[in-house]
Amino acid sequence: xxxxxxxxxxxxxxxxxxxxxxxxxxxxxxxxxxxxxxxxxxxxxxxxxxxxxxxxxxxxxxxxxxxxxxxxxxxxxxxxxxxxxxxxxxxxxxxxxxxxxxxxxxxxxxxxxxxxxxxxxxxxxxxxxxxxxxxxxxxxxxxxxxxxxxxxxxxxxxxxxxxxxxxxxxxxxxxxxxxxxxxxxxxxxxxxxxxxxxxxxxxxxxxxxxxxxxxxxxxxxxxxxxxxxxxxxxxxxxxxxxxxxxxxxxxxxxxxxxxxxxxxxxxxxxxxxxxxxxxxxxxxxxxxxxxxxxxxxxxxxxxxxxxxxxxxxxxxxxxxxxxxxxxxxxxxxxxxxxxxxxxxxxxxxxxxxxxxxxxxxxxxxxxxxxxxxxxxxxxxxxxxxxxxxxxxxxxxxxxxxxxxxxxxxxxxxxxxxxxxxxxxxxxxxxxxxxxxxxxxxxxxxxxxxxxxxxxxxxxxxxxxxxxxxxxxxxxxxxxxxxxxxxxxxxxxx
Numbered sequence: 001x002x003x004x005x006x007x008x009x010x011x012x013x014x015x016x017x018x019x020x021x022x023x024x025x026x027x028x029x030x031x032x033x034x035x036x037x038x039x040x041x042x043x044x045x046x047x048x049x050x051x052x053x054x055x056x057x058x059x060x061x062x063x064x065x066x067x068x069x070x071x072x073x074x075x076x077x078x079x080x081x082x083x084x085x086x087x088x089x090x091x092x093x094x095x096x097x098x099x100x101x102x103x104x105x106x107x108x109x110x111x112x113x114x115x116x117x118x119x120x121x122x123x124x125x126x127x128x129x130x131x132x133x134x135x136x137x138x139x140x141x142x143x144x145x146x147x148x149x150x151x152x153x154x155x156x157x158x159x160x161x162x163x164x165x166x167x168x169x170x171x172x173x174x175x176x177x178x179x180x181x182x183x184x185x186x187x188x189x190x191x192x193x194x195x196x197x198x199x200x201x202x203x204x205x206x207x208x209x210x211x212x213x214x215x216x217x218x219x220x221x222x223x224x225x226x227x228x229x230x231x232x233x234x235x236x237x238x239x240x241x242x243x244x245x246x247x248x249x250x251x252x253x254x255x256x257x258x259x260x261x262x263x264x265x266x267x268x269x270x271x272x273x274x275x276x277x278x279x280x281x282x283x284x285x286x287x288x289x290x291x292x293x294x295x296x297x298x299x300x301x302x303x304x305x306x307x308x309x310x311x312x313x314x315x316x317x318x319x320x321x322x323x324x325x326x327x328x329x330x331x332x333x334x335x336x337x338x339x340x341x342x343x344x345x346x347x348x349x350x351x352x353x354x355x356x357x358x359x360x361x362x363x364x365x366x367x368x369x370x371x372x373x374x375x376x377x378x379x380x381x382x383x384x385x386x387x388x389x390x391x392x393x394x395x396x397x398x399x400x401x402x403x404x405x406x407x408x409x410x411x412x413x414x415x416x417x418x419x420x421x422x423x424x425x426x427x428x429x430x431x432x433x434x435x436x437x438x439x440x441x442x443x444x445x446x447x448x449x450x451x452x453x454x455x456x457x458x459x460x461x462x463x464x465x466x467x468x469x470x471x472x473x474x475x476x477x478x479x480x481x482x483x484x485x486x487x488x489x490x491x492x493x
Contacts, residue, residue: 004036005209008069009199011043012054015260015462016061018252018313019214019244022278024067026241027212029279029294029301031070039206040072042083043199045192050085061261065275066294071206079206084198091193094201094231095154095186103230104186106142107134108152129182130155154187156196156226164222169210169239170306174218181222196220200227208236212303215240239303242282245310252313254465263462267376268342272329273322281311291324343374351458355450370450373458377470378445385475387437395438396475401428401490402439403468412461418453427493442471 006027010020028038040062044050059073071077081087098104107130109117114130121128135157146152159178168174186197193201203211218240228235244252252259264274272293279297280290283306330338356369372378385395405424409416425435439452443464449455456464472478478486 002207002209004031004034005039005207006031006036006212007039007041007203007206007208009041009043009202010058011046011049012051012058013046013049014054015262016058018259018261018264018278020058021061021065021067021261021275022244022281023213023241024062025065025275025278025294025297026283026301026303026306027210028067028069029298030210030212030303032298033301036209037070037077039077039079039208040069040082041202041206042073043195044083044085045194045198047190047192057262061265064265065261065271067275084193084202087198087202088192090205091187091198091201095193095197098156098186098230099154101230102157104154104156105135106137106146106152107155107185108137108145108150109133110151127180132183135183151189153185153189155183156186156223156230158183158223158226164225166221166225166235166238168218169237169303170308171240174221176219176222178222184223196223197227200224203236204228204231204233210237210239212239212241214243216243241306242308242310244281244313247312247314249310249312257313257315258462258466260462262460263466266460266463269318269322270325270338273325274318276325277318277321281313282307282309291321291328348373348458355454355458359450372444372446372449372455375445376463377466378442380441380445380471380474382475384441384445384447385438385471387434389434390437392475396472396478397486398428398430398435398438399442399468399472399475400478400486401493403465403472404490406456406461406464412457414453414457417456421453424493438471442467 008020008024008027010016024038024040030036031038040059042055042058044055055073062068069075071079072082076082095104099106109130113133117131118128134155158181161178163175163177164181165173165175184196185194187193202208221238225235246252246256248256250256254260258264261274265271275294276292276297279292279294283301284290285292285296286300286305326335352366352370352373356366359369360366382392385392387395390398401424402421405420406417409420421435421439422432425432428435436452437447439456440447440449443452443455443459444450459467
């Protein structure tokens with residue numbers, strides 16, 4: 001039996017997500033339970049959204065959770081490079097093989113044609129997807145258009161009849177009609193591979209034996225199976241984990257729950273408690289014990305014990321478990337050390353210092369001035385937003401539109417935040433003083449405090465998002481119907 005090799009392949013396009021840690025945990029435990037290797041691969045072929053800063057956050061978050069990798073960036077196992085942006089030559093060689101076998105083809109359809117095609121398919125209530133328009137172009141025409149520099153992508157040929165049959169370790173046999181499978185783009189017009197192509201090539205060359213990922217990828221398996229068959233490669237074992245859910249059974253998302261690992265680190269959760277809690281998501285120890293270490297989980301882990309019922313991520317349960325770690329695993333000295341390590345983070349104190357230094361006479365002043373930097377979500381009520389010029393509906397709109405503006409901001413620094421919020425205030429036709437009032441209350445807990453622009457910059461998007469959403473809820477929240485109306489209004493600003 002070949003050695004067990006698993007992988008996690010995050011995209012460095014944002015903050016590290018709880019879902020990434022959840023899948024990484026189960027991949028690592030399965031590999032180590034069977035004496036195998038856990039691989040970290042960075043899928044950074046999205047030039048516009050990928051960043052070195054995001055990659056650095058991912059690496060630090062995984063290390064904070066003790067989810068170290070056996071192979072990957074900084075740990076060469078002989079199968080690298082481990083960043084897809086450094087593997088372009090490999091993808092070029094392999095796409096050439098498919099083109100020579102006529103298993104892939106150039107597609108010259110532009111975005112306008114594809115959009116019109118989709119609209120027509122939706123109108124006729126047909127399965128949306130590529131219609132094979134460029135599938136049968138002659139070799140001469142293809143060569144002429146490529147030589148002329150016409151933009152194009154490379155797509156995979158997909159059968160239109162029959163079905164794809166594959167086994168899932170948790171779900172058994174799965175059948176999907178080929179007519180339901182689109183002809184995916186393998187190489188984008190910029191020459192970089194898509195997820196589907198790079199994923200299969202890399203998994204094969206890195207000898208990944210088990211592909212353990214979220215269930216949202218089940219519909220993509222036929223495309224991957226077809227690629228394995230096109231190259232004449234053996235398939236790995238597929239295993240699709242259930243998605244993390246909110247208490248109301250909806251998919252875990254940043255709109256309903258903090259999803260960034262950074263949020264849990266910033267608000268004072270212990271990494272061993274968070275990783276323990278993620279381990280209970282759809283899995284349990286044989287003895288039913290809910291508190292266990294990563295080493296214990298690795299020693300006793302079996303994928304067959306994973307339940308397909310959507311695991312509920314409940315922060316109240318996480319708080320309970322984190323409390324057990326604080327009380328049961330830390331003595332007074334260790335509690336003090338870990339608290340000081342969290343509270344007096346050099347990077348946080350360094351950002352706070354220039355904001356409070358000119359306003360203090362004694363160090364004891366810092367607590368009243370800047371204590372909110374060391375809190376998670378603040379305790380605010382609707383009464384805190386009472387204002388002569390703004391009613392509760394106006395406060396809710398300002399908070400929600402500010403949140404959406406900040407989430408879309410490509411730059412997270414004080415000047416960029418101020419510029420975007422000043423512009424939003426102008427578009428909403430508010431004087432900046434009135435506009436900032438609900439933001440002060442939501443972000444700092446007070447109507448007057450240190451600069452709210454500086455505060456948002458220091459807190460970061462994770463905590464800012466959580467505080468704005470908590471403030472909106474304290475004002476009565478926003479229904480799904482209201483949100484749709486506000487989304488349309490926001491787009492017109």
